[in-house]
Every structure is written in C-alpha cells, then in structure tokens.
Amino acid sequence: MKKTILLLTSLIAIALTIVLSMAFSVPGPESRENAVGNLKKLSPGLQKAFNPNDPQFQPLPKPKPGDWLAQHKEPGQTFRQFLFSNPNKPGAHGRKFIYLQPIGNFPQKAPKLQTLQQFLQAYYHPMTTKLLPTIPLNKLTNVRTRHQQLHCPDLLKFLGQKVPKDAHVLMAVTMADLYPADDWNFVFGMAQLKKRCGVFSFHRYGIENDQKQALRRSLRTLAHETGHAFGIKHCIHFHCLMNGSNSLDESDRGPLHLCPMCLRKIHWGLKFKPHERYQKINTFLTKNDLTTEAKWFTSRSETTAPSNEFPPRDK
Ligand SMILES: [Zn+2]
Ligand SMILES: [Zn+2]
Incomplete structure (x- = not known):
C-alpha cells in the first residue's frame, strides 16, 4: 500500500514538473528588446516609434x-x-491592394462595410483597401451548408479563385455562421495565406445586443487577420x-x-510615417465613437509627432 502511495506521489510530481516546464512564462524586458531588434541604424523618429521600453506599450x-x-x-x-x-512584401509584383469581399447580406445593425474599409485603409496606411461588390449566398453553389452554416474550407477554395492579380490579400467578411469540419460546431474564420485569402464571420459578435462592441470586435478581427497576411505570427x-x-472574452481584453x-x-x-498612421486611426476611431481606443492612438500620435523628435528650433 505504502509503495503504491509512494509511486503515485512520484508520478504526480513528475506530471506536475512536466506541466510547469510546459507552462508559458511571460518574456522579460531583455527578451522584448531582442524581439524588436537593433534600432541603432534607424532615424531618431523610428527609434522612438519602435522603443520597446516606452510605457505606452505594455508587456x-x-x-x-x-x-x-x-x-x-x-x-x-x-x-x-x-x-x-x-x-510577402506589400506592393511587390504589382500586388498593392487589400480587397474586402462581403459575402451575403449585412443587417442594419451590423458594422457598415464602408466603415470596415476605412478602418483597414487607416490601419494599413498607405496601402489602399478596395471594397468589392457583395457575393450573394445563393451564388455559393459549390459550398456545402449545414443548418444555415457555410463550410469554411469550401468557401476558401471558392475565394482562392477570386483573388485579383493586384491583391496583396483578399479578406472576406460575412454574417453567415461558419464551420470548419463536420465534427466542429463553428469557427470564427480561417485563412489560406499562400492563396492570399481569408474569410471571417461576425455572426457570433453580439450584433443584436451591443453594436459598438460588435464593431470593435470586427475591427480587431480584420486588423489581426490582415496582420497574418503580412506574414506576422502570433x-x-x-x-x-x-x-x-x-475566446471572445480573451480577444475583448x-x-x-x-x-x-x-x-x-x-x-x-x-x-509609413508612424505619427501619420496613428493620426489616421485616431480620426477613424473618434469619428466612430470608439473613444477609449482613440485615447491611446491620440497620445501615441503625439509621442511620435516630428515636433517631438528634436528640440524645437529657436525663432
Ligand atoms: Zn491569429
Ligand atoms: Zn506584437
């Protein structure tokens, strides 16, 4: 009996050590500096914009x-x-546009497509984002469906053939629910970066209850997924x-x-010029009443303003 208890205790201890060694440890200041890389050869303005120790950036x-x-x-x-x-370098081989492709109808309360386009345009300034005409759901004849859900891999295959030759990326958005495989309930979205396309659903963003939160969620998803299309990993x-x-809860944080x-x-x-980009995003967020988010971009555009780069000249 004693032997069994001893064996069990040591097994638990080994399991705990394995779990603890696998647990993620938050990178410290040195690791963050190393991640941003050497800034010495950059202009003073860019050194300021990428300063890993600026308190406006949080670990x-x-x-x-x-x-x-x-x-x-x-x-x-x-x-x-x-x-x-x-x-993939944006603009290389004539691929200089981000395309936003709506699929199916967007109800009155859903984020406006022009709003999403304007946001992408500000976020990935100075690249131009173009809005494509909506593809009606009944045109998706080769896409499998299940209880009003669209099969995401089929949809991606369909979109892969629609990517314009001058597209850096094509991002499709829909209010329809998506599922990735028969044994899955749903998926928020999927991308096929080699084929330069992705599709994302706003179906589960709570659009009926809180339009501002739904807009914020949609903007985050669009910017995050487009970031992947620029080759950025998590x-x-x-x-x-x-x-x-x-989860939505984690994403909201x-x-x-x-x-x-x-x-x-x-x-x-x-x-881009960092302060110009921050200003554009700030203007967009203020116009769309996302004041909490706008605050950060306001202070950041002030920090990176050219007038802050050098001491003011004597008059
Ligand atoms: Zn991601
Ligand atoms: Zn980051």
Missing part, C-alpha cells in the same frame, strides 16, 4: 487558465525571424493586437494597437 499579461498561451505552445516571432521568413512579447486568442515589434514588421513593407 504581455500572464495568461489566465483557458487563454491561448495557456493552451498553445507558441514560439513567437522576433523581427529578425520575421525577415528570415521571407514574408505575438508573445507584448500586449498586442497580434496576440492569439481562444486585448488592445487594438500593435506592439513596437509588430509595428516594425508592418513598417518594413509599408514604410
């Missing part, structure tokens, strides 16, 4: 049980690793738009902005 909070990083072992992707991954270094999320490392990744392809 990643410790994942709660059930959160993405508590369940998925992800290695993250430093700026250097991003460059080595040979990501961020494990900062509290960031590119953090993975397991995340910010709408990119950390300095992920910002540097999109800047590599887009070459």
Whole structure:
C-alpha cells in the first residue's frame, strides 16, 4: 500500500514538473528588446516609434487558465525571424491592394462595410483597401451548408479563385455562421495565406445586443487577420493586437494597437510615417465613437509627432 502511495506521489510530481516546464512564462524586458531588434541604424523618429521600453506599450499579461498561451505552445516571432521568413512584401509584383469581399447580406445593425474599409485603409496606411461588390449566398453553389452554416474550407477554395492579380490579400467578411469540419460546431474564420485569402464571420459578435462592441470586435478581427497576411505570427512579447486568442472574452481584453515589434514588421513593407498612421486611426476611431481606443492612438500620435523628435528650433 505504502509503495503504491509512494509511486503515485512520484508520478504526480513528475506530471506536475512536466506541466510547469510546459507552462508559458511571460518574456522579460531583455527578451522584448531582442524581439524588436537593433534600432541603432534607424532615424531618431523610428527609434522612438519602435522603443520597446516606452510605457505606452505594455508587456504581455500572464495568461489566465483557458487563454491561448495557456493552451498553445507558441514560439513567437522576433523581427529578425520575421525577415528570415521571407514574408510577402506589400506592393511587390504589382500586388498593392487589400480587397474586402462581403459575402451575403449585412443587417442594419451590423458594422457598415464602408466603415470596415476605412478602418483597414487607416490601419494599413498607405496601402489602399478596395471594397468589392457583395457575393450573394445563393451564388455559393459549390459550398456545402449545414443548418444555415457555410463550410469554411469550401468557401476558401471558392475565394482562392477570386483573388485579383493586384491583391496583396483578399479578406472576406460575412454574417453567415461558419464551420470548419463536420465534427466542429463553428469557427470564427480561417485563412489560406499562400492563396492570399481569408474569410471571417461576425455572426457570433453580439450584433443584436451591443453594436459598438460588435464593431470593435470586427475591427480587431480584420486588423489581426490582415496582420497574418503580412506574414506576422502570433505575438508573445507584448500586449498586442497580434496576440492569439481562444475566446471572445480573451480577444475583448486585448488592445487594438500593435506592439513596437509588430509595428516594425508592418513598417518594413509599408514604410509609413508612424505619427501619420496613428493620426489616421485616431480620426477613424473618434469619428466612430470608439473613444477609449482613440485615447491611446491620440497620445501615441503625439509621442511620435516630428515636433517631438528634436528640440524645437529657436525663432
Ligand atoms: Zn491569429
Ligand atoms: Zn506584437
């Protein structure tokens, strides 16, 4: 009996050690600096924009049980690793547009398609986002359906053939519910980055109850998934738009902005002026009454303003 108890105790201890060694530990300041990379050769303005120690950027909070990083072992992707991954450069080979493709009807209370387009245009400034004409659901004859749900892999196959030649990426949005396989209940969205397309459903965003929250959720999804299309993997270094999320609750806790490392990744392809980009996003958020989110972008556009780069000149 004693032997069995001893054996059980040691087995539990071994299991606990394995679980603890697998548990995600939040990267410290040195690891965050290393992830952003060497900034010495950049202009003073860009050094400021990508400063990993700026208090406007927050380290990643410790994942709660059930959160993405508590369940998925992800290695993250430093700026250097991003460059080595040979990501699709926006604008290369004439692929200079982001396309937004609506599928099926959007009810009155759903986010307006022009609003989503304007947001993507500000977020991925200076790339142009074009809105395509809606594809009616009855045109999706080759897409399997189940209880008013669309089969996501079929839909992606269909969209893969529709990607325009000048598209950096085609992002499809729909209010229809999606499912990835017969034994799954639903999926929020899927992407096929090699084919430069993705599809995302706003069906479960609570559009009937809270339109502002639904808009915020839709904007986060669009910006996050487009970020993947720029070759950015999930961020494990900062509290960031590119953090993975397991649920709406976890996603709602995340910010709408990119950390300095992920910002540097999109800047590599887009070459925007950071304060101009922040201003554009800020104008959009203020216009759409997302004041809490706008606050961060206001202060960030002030921090990165050219007038803050050098001491003011004598008159
Ligand atoms: Zn993701
Ligand atoms: Zn990030």
